[in-house]
Amino acid sequence: MRQVSTGKGRAAGQIVLVLAAIAAVPLLWRPVFATWAPDAARATPSYVPALEPARAREPFDPVPIEELRAVQPGIVVIGDSMAGRIHKRRLEELAGTAVAPILRNATGSAHWFLIFKNYVIASGIRPRAVIVFFRETNLTDPMFRLGDPYRVNADFLAHDFEPELNAAVASRTQGAWFRVHSLVERVYQAEQARRWLEPELAAWPAHVVAGDGSDALVDTLNTSFALDRLRPAVAADMASVAGQPLDFQRDVNRSVLPAFLALAREHDIKLIFVRVLRRPENGRAPAETPALQQYIRELDAYLKANGAIFRDDRYYPGMAALPYDDGDHISRVAMVPYTELFFEQMAAHLR
Amino acid sequence: MIFHSLDFVAFFLITCSVYWMLPHRAQNVFLIAAGCFFYGYVHPWFLLPLIFSATIDYVSAIQMERRPARKRAFLLLSLISNLGLLGFFKYFNFFVDNVAAAASALALDFSRPALQIILPIGISFYTFQALSYTIDVYRGKILARRSYLTLATFVTFFPPLVAGPIERASHLMPQIETRRRFDAVLARDAIFLILWGYFKKLVIADNVGVIVNKVFSIREPGFEMLWAGVFAFAIQIYADFSAYSDIARGVARWFGFELIRNFDHPYLARGPADFWHRWHISLSSWFRDYVYIPLGGSRTGPARRAFNLILTFLLSGLWHGASWNYVLWGLYHGVLVALSRAIDPITPRTPSKFHVAIAPLQILGTFLLVTFGWLLFRETNSAYLWQYLTLSPFDSTSAERQMGAYLFVLAAIYAVPLVLHMWWDAWLLPRWDAGREALRPKSTRRLAFETLTGGVLFALLLVFRSRTSMDFIYFQF
Numbered sequence A: 001m002r003q004v005s006t007g008k009g010r011a012a013g014q015i016v017l018v019l020a021a022i023a024a025v026p027l028l029w030r031p032v033f034a035t036w037a038p039d040a041a042r043a044t045p046s047y048v049p050a051l052e053p054a055r056a057r058e059p060f061d062p063v064p065i066e067e068l069r070a071v072q073p074g075i076v077v078i079g080d081s082m083a084g085r086i087h088k089r090r091l092e093e094l095a096g097t098a099v100a101p102i103l104r105n106a107t108g109s110a111h112w113f114l115i116f117k118n119y120v121i122a123s124g125i126r127p128r129a130v131i132v133f134f135r136e137t138n139l140t141d142p143m144f145r146l147g148d149p150y151r152v153n154a155d156f157l158a159h160d161f162e163p164e165l166n167a168a169v170a171s172r173t174q175g176a177w178f179r180v181h182s183l184v185e186r187v188y189q190a191e192q193a194r195r196w197l198e199p200e201l202a203a204w205p206a207h208v209v210a211g212d213g214s215d216a217l218v219d220t221l222n223t224s225f226a227l228d229r230l231r232p233a234v235a236a237d238m239a240s241v242a243g244q245p246l247d248f249q250r251d252v253n254r255s256v257l258p259a260f261l262a263l264a265r266e267h268d269i270k271l272i273f274v275r276v277l278r279r280p281e282n283g284r285a286p287a288e289t290p291a292l293q294q295y296i297r298e299l300d301a302y303l304k305a306n307g308a309i310f311r312d313d314r315y316y317p318g319m320a321a322l323p324y325d326d327g328d329h330i331s332r333v334a335m336v337p338y339t340e341l342f343f344e345q346m347a348a349h350l351r
Numbered sequence B: 001m002i003f004h005s006l007d008f009v010a011f012f013l014i015t016c017s018v019y020w021m022l023p024h025r026a027q028n029v030f031l032i033a034a035g036c037f038f039y040g041y042v043h044p045w046f047l048l049p050l051i052f053s054a055t056i057d058y059v060s061a062i063q064m065e066r067r068p069a070r071k072r073a074f075l076l077l078s079l080i081s082n083l084g085l086l087g088f089f090k091y092f093n094f095f096v097d098n099v100a101a102a103a104s105a106l107a108l109d110f111s112r113p114a115l116q117i118i119l120p121i122g123i124s125f126y127t128f129q130a131l132s133y134t135i136d137v138y139r140g141k142i143l144a145r146r147s148y149l150t151l152a153t154f155v156t157f158f159p160p161l162v163a164g165p166i167e168r169a170s171h172l173m174p175q176i177e178t179r180r181r182f183d184a185v186l187a188r189d190a191i192f193l194i195l196w197g198y199f200k201k202l203v204i205a206d207n208v209g210v211i212v213n214k215v216f217s218i219r220e221p222g223f224e225m226l227w228a229g230v231f232a233f234a235i236q237i238y239a240d241f242s243a244y245s246d247i248a249r250g251v252a253r254w255f256g257f258e259l260i261r262n263f264d265h266p267y268l269a270r271g272p273a274d275f276w277h278r279w280h281i282s283l284s285s286w287f288r289d290y291v292y293i294p295l296g297g298s299r300t301g302p303a304r305r306a307f308n309l310i311l312t313f314l315l316s317g318l319w320h321g322a323s324w325n326y327v328l329w330g331l332y333h334g335v336l337v338a339l340s341r342a343i344d345p346i347t348p349r350t351p352s353k354f355h356v357a358i359a360p361l362q363i364l365g366t367f368l369l370v371t372f373g374w375l376l377f378r379e380t381n382s383a384y385l386w387q388y389l390t391l392s393p394f395d396s397t398s399a400e401r402q403m404g405a406y407l408f409v410l411a412a413i414y415a416v417p418l419v420l421h422m423w424w425d426a427w428l429l430p431r432w433d434a435g436r437e438a439l440r441p442k443s444t445r446r447l448a449f450e451t452l453t454g455g456v457l458f459a460l461l462l463v464f465r466s467r468t469s470m471d472f473i474y475f476q477f
Helices: A002-036 A038-042 A063-071 A081-085 A088-095 A109-123 A163-172 A176-188 A190-224 A232-237 A248-252 A257-266 A290-305 A332-350 B006-019 B024-039 B044-066 B068-105 B123-138 B148-156 B169-177 B184-215 B223-254 B272-278 B281-292 B302-320 B324-346 B353-357 B359-378 B382-389 B398-433 B444-464
Strands: A075-079 A099-103 A129-134 A271-275 A309-312 A324-326
Touching (some): A002 A176, A002 A190, A075 A109, A081 A099, A088 A099, A099 A109, A109 A129, A109 A163, A109 A257, A163 A257, A176 B006, A176 B444, A190 B398, A271 A332, A290 A309, B006 B024, B044 B068, B044 B148, B068 B123, B123 B302, B148 B169, B184 B223, B184 B398, B223 B359, B223 B398, B272 B281, B272 B324, B272 B359, B302 B324, B324 B359
Parallel strands (some): A075 A129
């Protein structure tokens, strides 16, 4: 009997030892990173410390500031590829002023806020209106496309520290799980290892297959998977929020939207937020959940109460009849008609 | 709740700690509560069909014993209730879509009922598990349980609830009814099983899944890209599904339960029939015992046997999803197995040197046949499926060939741990253990080796886990 309990105790002790040993093995990476990982030398304090303490980042790109100053646009358009539905030249003809689109693919509200703050406001220009195009819940989701692989897009827009963005992110990352995640990250430095090893893992097969032409191969591959090559339904689903729990009141104060609006008020700039119509189905706006409808109603009320203008393409005539190419992108031939309809319906704000 | 979430880690630690402080009966009550919490975590209403199924089966089984003359009627009640539930949630829209398509083809007026049905995840798994109970009671293989607690524990036991293995009442119920003791050795081994499961899911399946999703999201992949994507899917679906089974088995061991082994290195199969002895074993044995054998099984003539096989596989395909591509996939495997069975009697029983020598070719051939089947499984759109089947390698450009080769190599890199594991588990380990006492505790050296391997897996998991978190594929079934 004693032998049995001794055996049990031994096995239980082994469980603890096994767990401890398994947890310890990845620590062996740390000295390896410290010696060889290239990111370790380049890392500087993060501009969003709520996400990570340090980051090997790309430098801030100041070129758009100079361009805005040179053009002195009356209208600035901000957004991702959704904002590409505006035909710049046609809008300039209609509005009688220069239009400056600052479009960055694969971005979200965090990036758009940084564009507004660090480019538009920093340039000192006084546009008639700044138009921001978005989908569904983008405006209250600062984390959208703020993680890898899109994170690098924010590097070009951010200064050394971005307090408003950091506050919004921090409000999202104060939960117990995020603290566990951060602790694991601090202990194992796994993200640093990923940034070091992942490109190697992706590059090696390309090198095996194409030798010196591996860069060209990767470029061709990326082109093959571009949005205009996707099946229509797949591209449209990429931005779907179906099934997500939606709570505008909870999320708005954990986003950059209040800072966005405050900055616009402070500098007396008219902000127009445009919710684009997602890919129509049989010539009609796609169905949406009651939760999303409620969310949009609350967003509308909030924007208006804070001095901004809200436009929901879903409810404007002619929008669902426009041809779409892939995903939620309208076709090239529809850009001029869209811009004309948009201007006609929003003329009061754009003249 | 999903296994690969911190919520589940906390849930597991809390439930496991509380569980072992309770007496036997309270443990079962606690398991039911834990199962309900686990399953109803996101959508509490998912519990309604689960409880309905358990209650109907409880009543039906008892009535079968109490009223033997009406035994058949109560079996029918259980079958209709469980399959009706499954049919409503899973096949209603499929049925209506096909009626609408047929009506349209015949120029008939058919107003399609607008009913948005959300499929409760894992419904196919627990209904089949529950059915095994009533069918076995009907056949007199097991006794009906008088305790609703036992049956509810059987149906709501959370590790296999969402994606199997589909447990049999004859296997799991005795474990529920017996007093359980914490087995530290089993628990220690379960750590490796769980870790290997997480590695397969988060590192292999989810990373390879990115390749698969990319290939199957574009309108016109070339021949090479398509088949690299299908090859990647063969890796993804095995890593993903077997990961769930491994985690479920490992977690169950921490609660003192042993679940059925659901996979036995299916890509080492030497023929289509062998594949089905190794792939999703709990489902294929379910169909064998409850469909194929009642149809007459192998005791009939060759033609009838082939028919039985094909019908069984057709139903198995339909079980996977309400879409014609799954039916086609089932038909494909049914034909393969029927053909291999037809050839089987003419192959010699005793393995000759020749048969040993051609084993690698048999394994490769089976893998290629199975991989072709995965195209039918993965592509739910019949127009795209037809387009893919008519792709020709001769139409490819050199750039397309290079892209296909790149994706193939990338997927193959992620498959390396699976190959190593096959080599370890199916070849090295049996030789290592040969001649040793089966119950002898593991040597310190082997334990140290496994621990080190576990540590390496954990390190790789931290670094190479996919940035794209995907649901387990079999959740949709």
